[in-house]
Amino acid sequence: MxxxxxxxxxxxxxxxxxxxxxxxxxxxxxxxxxxxxxxxxxxxxxxxxxxxxxxxxxxxxxxxxxxxxxxxxxxxxxxxxxxxxxxxxxxxxxxxxxxxxxxxxxxxxxxxxxxxxxxxxxxxxxxxxxxxxxxxxxxxxxxxxxxxxxxxxxxxxxxxxxxxxxxxxxxxxxxxxxxxxxxxxxxxxxxxxxxxxxxxxLVNQASAVLNSDVVPGRMGNRHPSIAPYETYPAADGDVVLAVGNDAQFARLLAALGLPSDPRFTTNRDRVQHREALGELLSTAFGTAPAAHWVDLLTTAGVPCGSVNTVAEAIALAERLGLTPVxxxxxxxxxASPITLSETPISYRLPPPALD
CATH class of the missing domain: 3.40.50.10540 (Crotonobetainyl-coa:carnitine coa-transferase; domain 1)
Structure with missing residues (x-):
């Protein structure tokens, strides 16, 4: 075609x-x-x-x-x-x-x-x-x-x-x-x-400068506007959490067996009390290996994962059926990430030798 x-x-x-x-x-x-x-x-x-x-x-x-x-x-x-x-x-x-x-x-x-x-x-x-x-x-x-x-x-x-x-x-x-x-x-x-x-x-970071006179700085793996949205240390490695809304956070608490806390009710609250929230989650995650938490939270519908190498990332895409190579x-x-139903991507020539 x-x-x-x-x-x-x-x-x-x-x-x-x-x-x-x-x-x-x-x-x-x-x-x-x-x-x-x-x-x-x-x-x-x-x-x-x-x-x-x-x-x-x-x-x-x-x-x-x-x-x-x-x-x-x-x-x-x-x-x-x-x-x-x-x-x-x-x-x-x-x-x-x-x-x-x-x-x-x-x-x-x-x-x-x-x-x-x-x-x-x-x-x-x-x-x-x-x-x-x-x-x-x-x-x-x-x-x-x-x-x-x-x-x-x-x-x-x-x-x-x-x-x-x-x-x-x-x-x-x-x-x-x-x-x-x-x-x-x-x-x-x-x-x-x-x-x-x-x-x-730079999207949101540039918008912060242009619309609120905020000069963003380095925050490691934290997000300036969302929490919890960073890495947390488990017993043998890091767990990556990307909790983007209140419903996901409620599922996170339930999966970890943690009680609700008025300091963490909304995302605005969680960002305001980021340090206290971080201490709470770090203590919980430190009790078991990262794989345990990833399996548990994924089953609970909480966006999370591990920090993969490039090889592990390619292997993950293959397991998910994405045909990445x-x-x-x-x-x-x-492979190209683009999928077209009527005029599909094609791979015809390897990179050419010089001339």
């Missing part, structure tokens, strides 16, 4: 993570993606390791480059311009001005290819020449200030989260531009910045 984007040609001039993630998503949806790389060295992530796969390929590179054909081209070559002019979508994440120097900027191409959707990712916007690196943007964008223990240093997320967010935002923008093109017949420029993507993803020519990667 044809994919949702079958028949579309995507010229992927991007590298590293945000852009390649967006183009891999388009490829999963059926588009024909041609990955353009620097002759000789290719995408920077080809040299990022360890870890390496069994044949010595960077597992970082493998994570975001399936469903693509590959070619090595100098940006100044006629072949690069020919590909750009023949594409439905062009994706690039070079420093602002780079594509223009090679005659591959949006204004350079739109006259000859008015249907082109030209998608760019920058670090801080087109007017800023500063390169955007995920770690740097996590710091400058405020994420590190709210991540980590209250008495510890600012901490980055364990994955390049800003790049992932920007790649997803770019995909959304590209799909919107393609839909608009169906009505107007014209392409357009799509731009996403790493900083803007992170700020949009796809294999192509011996290359394994996490």
């Amino acid at each position: 044809a994919g949702a984007l079958s028949g579309l040609l995507v010229a992927d001039f991007s590298r590293v993570l945000a852009g390649p993630l967006a183009t891999m998503t388009l490829g999963d949806l059926g588009a024909d993606v041609v990955k353009v790389e620097r002759p000789g060295t290719g995408d920077e992530t080809r040299s990022w390791g360890p870890p390496w796969s069994l044949d010595g390929t960077s597992t970082y590179y493998l994570s975001v480059n399936r469903n693509k054909r590959g070619v090595a081209l100098d940006l100044a070559s006629p072949a690069a311009r020919s590909l750009a002019l023949g594409a439905d979508v062009l994706v690039e994440n070079f420093a602002p001005g780079t594509m223009e120097r090679f005659g591959l900027g949006y204004e350079d191409l739109r006259a000859a290819n008015p249907r082109l959707v030209y998608a760019s990712i920058t670090g801080f916007g087109r007017s800023s020449p500063s390169p955007g690196y995920d770690f740097l943007v996590q710091a400058l964008g405020g994420l590190m200030s709210i991540t980590g223990s209250p008495d510890g240093p600012p901490t980055k997320a364990g994955v390049a989260l800003v790049d992932v967010l920007a790649g997803q935002q770019l995909t959304t923008g590209i799909l919107a531009a393609l839909y608009a093109r169906e009505r107007s017949g014209r392409g357009q420029r799509v731009e996403v910045s790493l900083l803007g993507s992170l700020l949009a993803a 796809v294999e192509l020519a011996g290359r394994r990667s996490v």
